[in-house]
Amino acid sequence: MPGNRLSNMRQSIIDGAPETACSLAQEAVAAGMAPLEAINDGYVLGMRDVGEQFARGQMFLPDMMASAEAMRAAMSVLEPELRKQGAERPTAGVVVLGTTKGDIHEIGKILVGTLLTAHGFEVHDLGVDVAGEKFAAKAREVSADIVGVSALLTTTMRNQKKVVEALEKEGLRSSVKIMVGGAPVTRRWAEEIGADGFAKDAMSAVGLAQELMQKKLAAVPTQT
Numbered sequence: 001m002p003g004n005r006l007s008n009m010r011q012s013i014i015d016g017a018p019e020t021a022c023s024l025a026q027e028a029v030a031a032g033m034a035p036l037e038a039i040n041d042g043y044v045l046g047m048r049d050v051g052e053q054f055a056r057g058q059m060f061l062p063d064m065m066a067s068a069e070a071m072r073a074a075m076s077v078l079e080p081e082l083r084k085q086g087a088e089r090p091t092a093g094v095v096v097l098g099t100t101k102g103d104i105h106e107i108g109k110i111l112v113g114t115l116l117t118a119h120g121f122e123v124h125d126l127g128v129d130v131a132g133e134k135f136a137a138k139a140r141e142v143s144a145d146i147v148g149v150s151a152l153l154t155t156t157m158r159n160q161k162k163v164v165e166a167l168e169k170e171g172l173r174s175s176v177k178i179m180v181g182g183a184p185v186t187r188r189w190a191e192e193i194g195a196d197g198f199a200k201d202a203m204s205a206v207g208l209a210q211e212l213m214q215k216k217l218a219a220v221p222t223q224t
Protein backbone atom coordinates (compact mmCIF):
# COMPACT_ATOMS: atom_id res chain seq x y z
CA MET A 1 0.00 0.00 0.00
CA PRO A 2 1.76 3.21 -1.19
CA GLY A 3 0.25 5.42 1.56
CA ASN A 4 1.57 3.16 4.30
CA ARG A 5 4.86 2.75 2.56
CA LEU A 6 5.33 6.53 2.41
CA SER A 7 4.50 6.99 6.07
CA ASN A 8 6.85 4.14 7.01
CA MET A 9 9.58 5.87 5.03
CA ARG A 10 8.93 9.09 6.88
CA GLN A 11 9.00 7.25 10.22
CA SER A 12 12.27 5.45 9.39
CA ILE A 13 13.95 8.87 9.16
CA ILE A 14 12.43 10.08 12.43
CA ASP A 15 13.56 6.83 14.08
CA GLY A 16 17.04 7.17 12.58
CA ALA A 17 16.79 3.60 11.27
CA PRO A 18 19.09 3.15 8.22
CA GLU A 19 18.27 -0.53 7.67
CA THR A 20 14.54 0.06 7.60
CA ALA A 21 14.97 3.14 5.39
CA CYS A 22 17.10 1.10 3.00
CA SER A 23 14.78 -1.92 2.79
CA LEU A 24 11.72 0.30 2.30
CA ALA A 25 13.53 1.98 -0.60
CA GLN A 26 14.38 -1.41 -2.11
CA GLU A 27 10.77 -2.55 -1.79
CA ALA A 28 9.55 0.67 -3.39
CA VAL A 29 11.89 0.30 -6.36
CA ALA A 30 10.83 -3.34 -6.79
CA ALA A 31 7.16 -2.28 -6.68
CA GLY A 32 7.78 0.35 -9.38
CA MET A 33 7.31 3.44 -7.22
CA ALA A 34 8.93 6.55 -8.76
CA PRO A 35 12.14 7.27 -6.79
CA LEU A 36 11.27 10.96 -6.60
CA GLU A 37 7.91 10.20 -5.00
CA ALA A 38 9.63 8.10 -2.32
CA ILE A 39 12.11 10.91 -1.65
CA ASN A 40 9.73 13.88 -1.65
CA ASP A 41 6.58 12.34 -0.18
CA GLY A 42 8.32 9.93 2.21
CA TYR A 43 11.87 10.49 3.40
CA VAL A 44 12.11 14.29 3.04
CA LEU A 45 8.96 14.72 5.16
CA GLY A 46 10.75 12.75 7.89
CA MET A 47 13.74 15.09 7.62
CA ARG A 48 11.41 18.06 7.96
CA ASP A 49 9.86 16.58 11.13
CA VAL A 50 13.32 15.94 12.55
CA GLY A 51 14.33 19.57 11.92
CA GLU A 52 11.18 20.81 13.66
CA GLN A 53 11.68 18.54 16.66
CA PHE A 54 15.32 19.62 16.90
CA ALA A 55 14.27 23.28 16.84
CA ARG A 56 11.79 22.61 19.68
CA GLY A 57 14.47 20.85 21.74
CA GLN A 58 12.68 17.50 21.48
CA MET A 59 15.55 15.92 19.55
CA PHE A 60 19.29 16.28 19.94
CA LEU A 61 22.30 16.28 17.66
CA PRO A 62 22.98 12.50 17.81
CA ASP A 63 19.31 11.89 16.82
CA MET A 64 19.67 14.28 13.91
CA MET A 65 22.84 12.46 12.85
CA ALA A 66 21.07 9.10 12.98
CA SER A 67 18.28 10.55 10.82
CA ALA A 68 20.82 11.85 8.32
CA GLU A 69 22.35 8.36 8.23
CA ALA A 70 18.94 6.83 7.51
CA MET A 71 18.39 9.38 4.73
CA ARG A 72 21.74 8.49 3.19
CA ALA A 73 20.87 4.77 3.34
CA ALA A 74 17.63 5.40 1.43
CA MET A 75 19.42 7.64 -1.07
CA SER A 76 22.03 4.94 -1.76
CA VAL A 77 19.20 2.84 -3.20
CA LEU A 78 17.23 5.63 -4.89
CA GLU A 79 20.09 7.70 -6.34
CA PRO A 80 21.20 5.10 -8.94
CA GLU A 81 17.55 4.79 -10.04
CA LEU A 82 17.32 8.55 -10.56
CA ARG A 83 20.62 8.68 -12.41
CA LYS A 84 19.52 5.99 -14.85
CA GLN A 85 16.89 8.41 -16.17
CA GLY A 86 19.54 10.82 -17.50
CA ALA A 87 22.29 8.43 -18.50
CA GLU A 88 21.92 8.56 -22.26
CA ARG A 89 21.14 12.19 -22.96
CA PRO A 90 23.48 14.85 -24.42
CA THR A 91 24.89 17.25 -21.84
CA ALA A 92 22.38 19.90 -20.87
CA GLY A 93 25.08 22.04 -19.26
CA VAL A 94 28.04 21.89 -16.87
CA VAL A 95 27.32 22.56 -13.20
CA VAL A 96 29.73 23.00 -10.29
CA LEU A 97 27.96 22.32 -7.01
CA GLY A 98 28.93 22.58 -3.35
CA THR A 99 27.95 23.57 0.19
CA THR A 100 29.42 26.85 1.49
CA LYS A 101 32.37 27.26 3.79
CA GLY A 102 31.59 26.39 7.41
CA ASP A 103 28.61 24.23 6.50
CA ILE A 104 28.56 20.42 6.40
CA HIS A 105 24.92 19.82 5.39
CA GLU A 106 24.95 17.81 2.18
CA ILE A 107 21.74 15.82 1.77
CA GLY A 108 19.82 18.51 -0.12
CA LYS A 109 22.82 19.36 -2.28
CA ILE A 110 23.31 15.69 -3.19
CA LEU A 111 19.65 15.49 -4.14
CA VAL A 112 19.99 18.58 -6.35
CA GLY A 113 23.08 17.06 -7.99
CA THR A 114 21.36 13.73 -8.57
CA LEU A 115 18.34 15.30 -10.23
CA LEU A 116 20.49 17.58 -12.37
CA THR A 117 22.45 14.51 -13.51
CA ALA A 118 19.19 12.67 -14.18
CA HIS A 119 18.19 15.58 -16.43
CA GLY A 120 21.39 15.45 -18.47
CA PHE A 121 23.63 17.97 -16.68
CA GLU A 122 27.30 17.19 -16.08
CA VAL A 123 27.69 17.79 -12.34
CA HIS A 124 30.95 18.37 -10.47
CA ASP A 125 30.18 18.11 -6.75
CA LEU A 126 32.86 19.75 -4.59
CA GLY A 127 31.31 18.43 -1.37
CA VAL A 128 30.83 20.44 1.82
CA ASP A 129 32.65 23.32 3.56
CA VAL A 130 33.80 24.79 0.24
CA ALA A 131 35.43 28.23 0.00
CA GLY A 132 34.51 30.71 -2.75
CA GLU A 133 37.95 30.45 -4.38
CA LYS A 134 37.52 26.70 -4.75
CA PHE A 135 34.18 27.16 -6.54
CA ALA A 136 35.83 29.67 -8.87
CA ALA A 137 38.87 27.47 -9.60
CA LYS A 138 36.67 24.46 -10.42
CA ALA A 139 34.36 26.60 -12.56
CA ARG A 140 37.36 27.70 -14.61
CA GLU A 141 38.79 24.16 -14.83
CA VAL A 142 35.62 22.56 -16.19
CA SER A 143 34.27 25.64 -18.08
CA ALA A 144 31.15 25.62 -15.95
CA ASP A 145 27.89 27.09 -17.21
CA ILE A 146 26.37 27.20 -13.72
CA VAL A 147 27.65 27.26 -10.15
CA GLY A 148 25.19 26.01 -7.52
CA VAL A 149 25.75 26.92 -3.89
CA SER A 150 23.95 25.31 -0.95
CA ALA A 151 23.72 26.69 2.62
CA LEU A 152 21.60 25.32 5.47
CA LEU A 153 22.62 27.66 8.28
CA THR A 154 21.73 31.31 8.63
CA THR A 155 25.38 31.90 9.53
CA THR A 156 26.81 30.21 6.42
CA MET A 157 24.31 31.74 3.99
CA ARG A 158 26.52 34.81 3.97
CA ASN A 159 29.29 32.75 2.40
CA GLN A 160 27.12 32.35 -0.70
CA LYS A 161 27.92 36.01 -1.35
CA LYS A 162 31.61 35.17 -1.10
CA VAL A 163 31.17 32.70 -3.96
CA VAL A 164 29.61 35.41 -6.11
CA GLU A 165 32.55 37.68 -5.26
CA ALA A 166 35.13 34.98 -5.98
CA LEU A 167 33.65 34.40 -9.44
CA GLU A 168 33.71 38.15 -10.08
CA LYS A 169 37.35 38.33 -8.99
CA GLU A 170 38.27 35.47 -11.33
CA GLY A 171 36.61 37.33 -14.22
CA LEU A 172 34.08 34.53 -14.65
CA ARG A 173 30.91 36.30 -13.64
CA SER A 174 29.73 37.05 -17.19
CA SER A 175 30.13 33.45 -18.36
CA VAL A 176 28.85 31.61 -15.28
CA LYS A 177 25.30 31.69 -13.91
CA ILE A 178 24.93 31.32 -10.15
CA MET A 179 22.05 29.59 -8.38
CA VAL A 180 21.62 29.34 -4.63
CA GLY A 181 19.49 27.20 -2.33
CA GLY A 182 19.12 25.62 1.10
CA ALA A 183 16.44 25.81 3.80
CA PRO A 184 17.06 29.43 4.98
CA VAL A 185 17.65 30.82 1.47
CA THR A 186 15.02 32.96 -0.26
CA ARG A 187 14.56 34.57 -3.65
CA ARG A 188 15.11 37.94 -2.03
CA TRP A 189 18.44 36.81 -0.59
CA ALA A 190 19.51 35.54 -4.01
CA GLU A 191 18.77 38.96 -5.50
CA GLU A 192 20.52 40.76 -2.66
CA ILE A 193 23.80 38.89 -3.16
CA GLY A 194 23.69 39.17 -6.96
CA ALA A 195 22.97 35.50 -7.74
CA ASP A 196 20.99 34.64 -10.88
CA GLY A 197 18.37 32.47 -9.23
CA PHE A 198 17.02 30.55 -6.26
CA ALA A 199 15.14 27.25 -6.07
CA LYS A 200 13.29 25.87 -3.07
CA ASP A 201 13.77 22.18 -3.86
CA ALA A 202 15.67 19.82 -6.13
CA MET A 203 13.02 19.57 -8.85
CA SER A 204 12.72 23.37 -9.07
CA ALA A 205 16.51 23.51 -9.19
CA VAL A 206 16.39 21.49 -12.42
CA GLY A 207 13.83 23.92 -13.92
CA LEU A 208 15.96 26.86 -12.82
CA ALA A 209 19.14 25.35 -14.28
CA GLN A 210 17.35 24.80 -17.62
CA GLU A 211 16.11 28.38 -17.57
CA LEU A 212 19.58 29.74 -16.78
CA MET A 213 21.05 27.69 -19.65
CA GLN A 214 18.52 29.23 -22.03
CA LYS A 215 19.40 32.72 -20.83
CA LYS A 216 23.08 31.97 -21.17
CA LEU A 217 22.74 30.61 -24.69
CA ALA A 218 20.51 33.51 -25.74
CA ALA A 219 23.21 35.94 -24.60
CA VAL A 220 25.93 34.29 -26.71
CA PRO A 221 26.16 35.79 -30.23
CA THR A 222 25.55 33.09 -32.86
CA GLN A 223 28.53 32.32 -35.11
CA THR A 224 28.20 32.58 -38.85
Ligand code: B12
Pocket: 044, 047, 048, 050, 051, 052, 054, 055, 061, 064, 065, 067, 068, 102, 103, 104, 105, 106, 107, 108, 109, 111, 112, 147, 148, 149, 150, 151, 152, 153, 154, 155, 179, 180, 181, 182, 183, 184, 198, 199, 200, 201, 202, 203, 205
Ligand atom coordinates in the same frame (compact mmCIF):
# COMPACT_ATOMS: atom_id res chain seq x y z
C1 B12 B 1 20.26 16.49 8.77
C2 B12 B 1 20.64 17.77 9.48
C3 B12 B 1 21.92 17.86 10.01
C4 B12 B 1 22.98 16.77 9.80
C5 B12 B 1 23.60 16.96 8.39
C6 B12 B 1 24.08 15.62 7.81
C7 B12 B 1 24.50 15.72 6.38
N1 B12 B 1 25.39 14.83 6.03
O1 B12 B 1 24.01 16.51 5.58
C8 B12 B 1 23.96 17.08 10.97
C9 B12 B 1 23.55 16.26 12.16
C10 B12 B 1 25.46 16.84 10.70
C11 B12 B 1 23.66 18.55 11.26
C12 B12 B 1 24.51 19.41 11.92
C13 B12 B 1 24.16 20.70 12.32
N2 B12 B 1 22.95 21.29 12.18
CO1 B12 B 1 21.56 20.60 11.02
N3 B12 B 1 19.98 19.96 10.24
C14 B12 B 1 19.70 18.84 9.62
C15 B12 B 1 18.19 18.87 9.21
C16 B12 B 1 17.41 18.06 10.23
C17 B12 B 1 17.83 18.35 7.83
C18 B12 B 1 18.60 18.94 6.66
C19 B12 B 1 18.30 18.09 5.45
O2 B12 B 1 19.08 17.22 5.08
N4 B12 B 1 17.08 18.27 4.86
C20 B12 B 1 16.58 17.47 3.75
C21 B12 B 1 17.01 18.08 2.42
C22 B12 B 1 16.44 17.23 1.28
O3 B12 B 1 16.47 19.39 2.35
P1 B12 B 1 17.39 20.72 2.17
O4 B12 B 1 18.73 20.48 2.75
O5 B12 B 1 16.63 21.91 2.59
O6 B12 B 1 17.62 20.78 0.58
C23 B12 B 1 16.56 21.04 -0.35
C24 B12 B 1 16.37 22.54 -0.66
O7 B12 B 1 16.79 23.40 0.36
C25 B12 B 1 17.07 22.74 -1.96
N5 B12 B 1 18.52 23.00 -1.99
C26 B12 B 1 19.47 22.64 -1.13
N6 B12 B 1 20.68 22.99 -1.55
C27 B12 B 1 20.51 23.62 -2.73
C28 B12 B 1 21.44 24.19 -3.60
C29 B12 B 1 20.99 24.80 -4.76
C30 B12 B 1 21.97 25.40 -5.68
C31 B12 B 1 19.58 24.86 -5.04
C32 B12 B 1 19.11 25.55 -6.25
C33 B12 B 1 18.65 24.26 -4.17
C34 B12 B 1 19.13 23.65 -3.03
O8 B12 B 1 16.84 21.51 -2.62
C35 B12 B 1 17.03 20.45 -1.68
C36 B12 B 1 16.29 19.21 -2.11
O9 B12 B 1 14.92 19.39 -2.23
C37 B12 B 1 17.89 20.42 9.27
C38 B12 B 1 16.44 20.81 9.47
C39 B12 B 1 15.78 21.26 8.17
N7 B12 B 1 14.49 21.06 8.11
O10 B12 B 1 16.39 21.77 7.27
C40 B12 B 1 18.83 20.84 10.41
C41 B12 B 1 19.31 22.30 10.51
C42 B12 B 1 19.66 22.86 9.14
N8 B12 B 1 20.53 22.17 11.31
C43 B12 B 1 20.67 23.13 12.17
C44 B12 B 1 21.76 23.26 13.07
C45 B12 B 1 21.65 24.35 14.11
C46 B12 B 1 22.88 22.40 12.98
C47 B12 B 1 24.14 22.49 13.85
C48 B12 B 1 24.71 23.91 14.05
C49 B12 B 1 23.84 21.78 15.19
C50 B12 B 1 24.92 21.85 16.23
N9 B12 B 1 24.57 22.42 17.34
O11 B12 B 1 26.04 21.42 16.02
C51 B12 B 1 25.12 21.60 13.04
C52 B12 B 1 25.91 22.44 12.01
C53 B12 B 1 27.12 21.76 11.47
C54 B12 B 1 27.74 22.59 10.34
N10 B12 B 1 28.82 23.30 10.58
O12 B12 B 1 27.21 22.57 9.22
C55 B12 B 1 19.52 24.13 12.09
C56 B12 B 1 19.93 25.44 11.41
C57 B12 B 1 19.38 26.66 12.10
C58 B12 B 1 19.74 27.91 11.39
N11 B12 B 1 18.72 28.69 11.11
O13 B12 B 1 20.85 28.22 11.07
C59 B12 B 1 18.41 23.30 11.37
C60 B12 B 1 17.44 24.16 10.52
C61 B12 B 1 17.63 22.54 12.47
C62 B12 B 1 16.77 23.46 13.32
N12 B12 B 1 15.49 23.53 13.03
O14 B12 B 1 17.27 24.09 14.22
N13 B12 B 1 22.42 18.89 10.79
